[in-house]
Amino acid sequence: MTTTWKVSLPCTRAEADLLAEDQLFIAGSDSTPTIVASESDSKRPDEWMIDVYCQVEPDAALIGNLLKLSPSAEAAAFQPLVEMLDDEDWVTLSQQGLEPLRAGRFHVHTSSDQPSDDPRLTNLCIDAGQAFGTGHHETTMGCLHSLDRLKRTSHRFRNIADVGTGTGLLAFAAHHLWPDAKIIASDIDPIAVAITEENCELNAIVPGNGRGQIRILQSNGLDHPALEQRAPYDLIIANILAGPLVALAPQIAAAASAGTVLILAGLLARQKTEVVRAYLSQGFRLRQTRLENEWPCLTLVKARKYGHARTPMRKKSPLAPDYFGEI
Template sequence: MTNTWKVTLPCTREEADSLSEDNLFISSTDSVPTVVTREADPESPDDWVIEIYCDANPDAAFLKEIAELSPSAKLSKTIPAVEELGNEDWVTMSQQGLEPLRAGRFYVHTSNSPPLDDKSVRNICIDAGQAFGTGHHETTMCCLESLDRLKRLGQQYDNIIDVGTGTGLLAFAARDLWPTAQIIASDIDPVAIEVSAQNAAVNNVAIGHSRRAIRLETSNGLDHPAIGQRAPYDLIIANILAGPLIALAPQIAAAAASNTVLVLAGLLKAQRLDVLHAYIRVGFRLRHSRVENEWPCLTLVKAREYGLAKTHRIIRSPLASDYFGEC
């Protein structure tokens, strides 16, 4: 096994999520580096780290290109840190610190941790990698718990979409909860779709265009023709950033029908009212809210009638961040 070098650079969560196959191309190296993004400190949810593993000692040109991945670090004049790892297995190292976790009926673990031997538990194996959504972040865990809650309430869904699927985890969870549903999972990043397909194989989840398979598509929002053809959906899941959530509100509303349930995450507590306001304006009503640390997960339902007057009354209500009833 050859020596491996690790390059570390601080970034924001938004910068970590924006990484794509295009801006990870490093022209100054003959090999393809592998990138891992992770939360640096649970107490500071916007502080993330980019870790790049490569099999050659990074030169100045390489480090210059890496520095461009984090505008916030560049602004603070923080330079990439370089560490020689020797002949250690960097894949194993990148998984260290990702402890298995339980979210509702789901047990999310990496390939370095064994699954639970419990028939009441659904084991899902997701390794850290370039796509966001390992289940080890509060947003994904909160979504898993919200989906599990809907199942416990007896909700049944036949047509589901996971927008911004990342690793595919939430789509896999939806398949387990509603095995007869038609499910499509999309992401703007083609790397995420590749990662989702790999994770599906690991977890024995069928991928393709058949009724029981999850269909994976690279799509900017809900623009893909296949997404429009399958609309309207009765369950929509979107675990992405607050800005894209707000921008996608009209598209998501257009893909929904009366009583469509919408599960939103990826926003901070300080962004909750802005996101909620965007969706109330297009006809959704808040039905349930849960928070993990600074990260809320909102469950909404598409109303039959809506208007700006109702929007303003609800958004100013002190109950806007609380529970509005079962759905």
């Protein structure tokens, strides 16, 4: 029997942003913990929860370090809730019980549910696991709808990057919309990379470097040599958090060329101005905002006068979206 311990405490959205940015390691334990930050209630978007899963009983040092991740809980003298969970993968179970959903032309379901028999819909099978991006959060829904809209407005893409892929869902959606494209999906979390590989098999998608395939790799942002070598991309998707989105703006701009379409999500409405400003300064222009409750999904386009950072300006590909056209 495997025993898992869970430590929980509330936090703010800003504290969750910092947690994701810093990739903080919690000392005081003989095992590396799994840290999960999640929204408690979509109607109260500033209220989040930190759950830490570990294989040994949390000691005072671990609990003390955990409190430092949530200054608001520490200031309120909140005592973390400690639970012992027996013989289960509770990180996975925390995401189970999800109902199939519809987003644009996509029907997203788990392997325990039946795919849709509606010929107008594209089925995507995404099992719950120790990575995020099942499609049920507003940020992922916004990205699915935005990708669907690009297809409906006759945009074509041949070189696509999904940064912070989670379960691989958005990369899979792009694959179905543009089946001849080369797609690369990356995540900083090795667990997310492994789950994306598993989900590839569930969706009969071939991992690889060729057209119609998806290259899956672990990377902090776009630092991986394979991501740099394949640039510039004509479509970049990044559904992460506001802090990392701002920090990655120069890297993403360097991986884009004139006409590159960029889909950004993971930010709250009150963070939109800061994120948009970071990308305007890198030569992007905001073309559309889709709002799901308090979660905007932004579609931007790289302006013509800004070329790819490592290559000279060249004539725009006839396959690239028109910057002056409607997104």
